[in-house]
Amino acid sequence: MTFQEFLHIAFSPVNTVLSVLLALSVIYWIFTMLTGLDIDVGIDSDLDVDTNIDAPDGHIHISDDPSAWAHFLKFLNLDIVPMTYFLTLVLLLTWLGSIYLNVFISLPTWAEALMVVPLLIVSLFVTKLILKPLNPFFKEINHKGERSHDFLGREGRLKSTIEGEKIGMMEVFIGSDPMILMVKSNNGKKLEYGTRVMIVDEEPGRKFYVVDHVFKF
Numbered sequence: 001m002t003f004q005e006f007l008h009i010a011f012s013p014v015n016t017v018l019s020v021l022l023a024l025s026v027i028y029w030i031f032t033m034l035t036g037l038d039i040d041v042g043i044d045s046d047l048d049v050d051t052n053i054d055a056p057d058g059h060i061h062i063s064d065d066p067s068a069w070a071h072f073l074k075f076l077n078l079d080i081v082p083m084t085y086f087l088t089l090v091l092l093l094t095w096l097g098s099i100y101l102n103v104f105i106s107l108p109t110w111a112e113a114l115m116v117v118p119l120l121i122v123s124l125f126v127t128k129l130i131l132k133p134l135n136p137f138f139k140e141i142n143h144k145g146e147r148s149h150d151f152l153g154r155e156g157r158l159k160s161t162i163e164g165e166k167i168g169m170m171e172v173f174i175g176s177d178p179m180i181l182m183v184k185s186n187n188g189k190k191l192e193y194g195t196r197v198m199i200v201d202e203e204p205g206r207k208f209y210v211v212d213h214v215f216k217f
Contacts, residue, residue: 085131158193162185
């Protein structure tokens, strides 16, 4: 395959979006290496996983179970692995799969576009397996290469509505760096999306933290 043929495939109607995203990802990593700055925002800092249609966020809701999305992210080890690492590898694998599919199999454009979905799903699980050996390393450091922090007493904002035994997500800042933690409501009380909360306890093994309202005096 010549370079011109490669460019034709890489920027075909199906692959153009993947190629542009991959190029932006490469630019991001070059920028990070040259400047030392990291703009990683962790696990989707604006996505609400609650299903109440009157929730104040106005986003499309993911699941009937407020904790299902959080459990899926945890299954992919995104409570351990930095999001930028994970997404970059997923994007690369999806792009490679789509390129090779175009090279070896001749399909209509609509069929090629549909194949991106299973390629993306497969890439998610392959990425999980590839990064699994690095989980112990990521457990010891946060996204910026610093030692794990003590989160007890820290305040943040809920990224999902939690109640009872359901586990949701909370955004907390360490300096200027946002991090996402798995949390459960103290005493099972209902805490709405966007509520300002404080970490009051943690479960053994730090599987999740316990949060409550921030009381102002």
